[in-house]
Amino acid sequence: MVEEVRTPVVPGSVARKPLVAPPRLLMAPGPTNLPPAVLQALIAPLTGHKDPAYLQVMDDLAALLRDVFVTHNAVTLALPGTGGAGMEACLVNLLEPGERVVIGVNGLFGERMVEIARRIGAEVVPVPAEWGQIVEPDAVRRALADGRTKLVALVHGETSTGVHQPVEEIAAIAREYEALLALDAVATLGGIPVLCDQWGVDLCYSGSQKCLSAPPGAAPVTVSARGMEAIRHRRTPVASWYMDLSLHERYWLGERIYHHTAPVLTMYALREACRLVLEEGLEARWARHARLGRALMAGLEALGLQLFAAPPYRLATVAAVRVPEGVDDARVRGLLLDEFGIEIAGGLGPYAGRLWRIGVMGYSASEPNITLVLAALAEALRREGWRADGGAGVAAALAALRE
Numbered sequence: 428m429v430e431e432v433r434t435p436v437v438p439g440s441v442a443r444k445p446l447v448a449p450p451r452l453l454m455a456p457g458p459t460n461l462p463p464a465v466l467q468a469l470i471a472p473l474t475g476h477k478d479p480a481y482l483q484v485m486d487d488l489a490a491l492l493r494d495v496f497v498t499h500n501a502v503t504l505a506l507p508g509t510g511g512a513g514m515e516a517c518l519v520n521l522l523e524p525g526e527r528v529v530i531g532v533n534g535l536f537g538e539r540m541v542e543i544a545r546r547i548g549a550e551v552v553p554v555p556a557e558w559g560q561i562v563e564p565d566a567v568r569r570a571l572a573d574g575r576t577k578l579v580a581l582v583h584g585e586t587s588t589g590v591h592q593p594v595e596e597i598a599a600i601a602r603e604y605e606a607l608l609a610l611d612a613v614a615t616l617g618g619i620p621v622l623c624d625q626w627g628v629d630l631c632y633s634g635s636q637k638c639l640s641a642p643p644g645a646a647p648v649t650v651s652a653r654g655m656e657a658i659r660h661r662r663t664p665v666a667s668w669y670m671d672l673s674l675h676e677r678y679w680l681g682e683r684i685y686h687h688t689a690p691v692l693t694m695y696a697l698r699e700a701c702r703l704v705l706e707e708g709l710e711a712r713w714a715r716h717a718r719l720g721r722a723l724m725a726g727l728e729a730l731g732l733q734l735f736a737a738p739p740y741r742l743a744t745v746a747a748v749r750v751p752e753g754v755d756d757a758r759v760r761g762l763l764l765d766e767f768g769i770e771i772a773g774g775l776g777p778y779a780g781r782l783w784r785i786g787v788m789g790y791s792a793s794e795p796n797i798t799l800v801l802a803a804l805a806e807a808l809r810r811e812g813w814r815a816d817g818g819a820g821v822a823a824a825l826a827a828l829r830e
C-alpha cells in the first residue's frame with residue numbers, strides 16, 4: 428500500500444505568504460532578463476484568443492518574426508511552448524515513420540533531436556562529431572550518398588558546448604540531394620545572423636527566452652513553401668494533434684479556426700521583444716553580441732580559464748569554459764547566485780560538473796553585465812584557492828571592448 432503524503436498548507440507557512448521572486452542577473456544561456464517594454468506587455472489587460480485586437484497582435488508578431496528570421500515565408504508564427512516545442516513540432520511535422528533523417532550531433536540538443544526522431548519511428552542517421560567541434564559538411568555528404576534522405580537537421584548554436592555550426596555549405600549539400608533542411612536556432616535567433624531564405628532553410632525554430640529576451644513559453648517557427656508542401660503531402664496525419672503545423676497555420680494565417688487558447692500575454696511580450704530587436708536593428712544587434720562575446724571570452728581566458736569550443740567556431744552567444752581542476756562547480760555557481768545574485772549555467776550531459784556556460788544573450792548582454800560576471804567569477808575562483816587575478820579578467824574584457 429502506498430502511503431498518502433499530504434503536506435498541509437497551514438496559516439503562517441511559506442506557501443500562504445505572497446510570492447517572493449528574487450531579483451537576479453540572468454547570465455546563463457537563457458532565460459535572460461527582460462527589457463522594460465517586455466515586462467510592461469506582461470501586465471497588459473488580458474484579452475481572449477479570438478479578440479480582434481489579439482488577432483491583430485498575431486499579425487504584427489508574424490510580420491515581425493519574418494523580419495527577425497530574414498524570410499518571406501508565409502508560414503511564420505509562434506507556437507505555445509518553449510524551444511523544445513519548436514524542435515518537437517519540426518520533427519513530428521516533417522517526418523513520417525520509416526523516413527530517413529540525417530541529424531548532426533555534436534552536443535545535447537543534437538542528441539535530443541535524435542531521440543525525438545526515433546520516437547517518431549523515422550530511420551535516424553546521426554552524423555556525430557566530438558562535443559566542442561562542428562559537424563563536418565563532408566560527413567553530412569557521405570550520410571546523404573544513398574539519396575533517400577527526406578530531412579537534414581542541424582543545431583545552429585549548440586548551447587551545451589558553445590559551438591557555432593556553419594550552415595550554408597550543408598544547406599547546399601542538402602539541396603543537392605533534394606533533402607529538406609531544418610535548423611535549430613533556439614540559441615542564435617536575435618543574437619547572430621540567422622538567414623533562413625538566403626541559406627535555404629526549410630524549417631527554422633527558436634525559443635522566446637534566449638537572444639530574443641522574452642519570457643519562456645513561445646517558440647517562433649518559420650516554414651518554407653517547400654517545407655509546407657512536404658507537410659501537405661504526408662501519407663499519414665501528424666501524430667501530434669497539438670503540434671500539427673497545418674492546424675496552427677489555420678489559426679494564425681487562415682480561417683482563424685480555434686486550435687488552442689493562446690498564451691496571450693506571452694505573445695504580447697514576444698511581440699514587444701521582436702519589435703525591440705528590429706528597433707535596435709539586426710546588424711547592430713549581431714555586432715553587439717559578437718563584440719560582447721569576444722570581450723567575455725577574452726576575460727575568461729585572462730582569468731586562466733580554458734574555453735571549450737574550437738577557436739574558429741566559438742558561438743558569440745554562449746561562452747563554455749572548463750571548470751578548472753580542484754574547483755567545485757556547484758559551490759562556485761552557488762556563490763555567484765547567493766552572494767552576487769548572478770545565474771550562470773553548468774555543463775550538460777557528460778560535461779555536468781565540468782563546464783560553465785555563460786550566456787551573451789539579448790537584454791542581459793551588456794558591457795556592465797559582462798564585467799560584473801567576470802569580477803564575481805574571479806572572486807568565487809579566488810575562494811576556491813584558484814590563482815585567478817580578478818582584475819586581469821575585467822581588464823582583458825575592457826581592452827577587447829575598446830578594440
Ligand SMILES: *Cc1c(COP(=O)(O)O)cnc(C)c1O
Nearest residue numbers: 509510511536584586613614634
Ligand atoms: C535551449 C535550447 C533548446 C530547448 O529550449 P527550451 O526552451 O529549453 O525547451 C533547444 N535547442 C537549443 C540549441 C537550445 O539552446
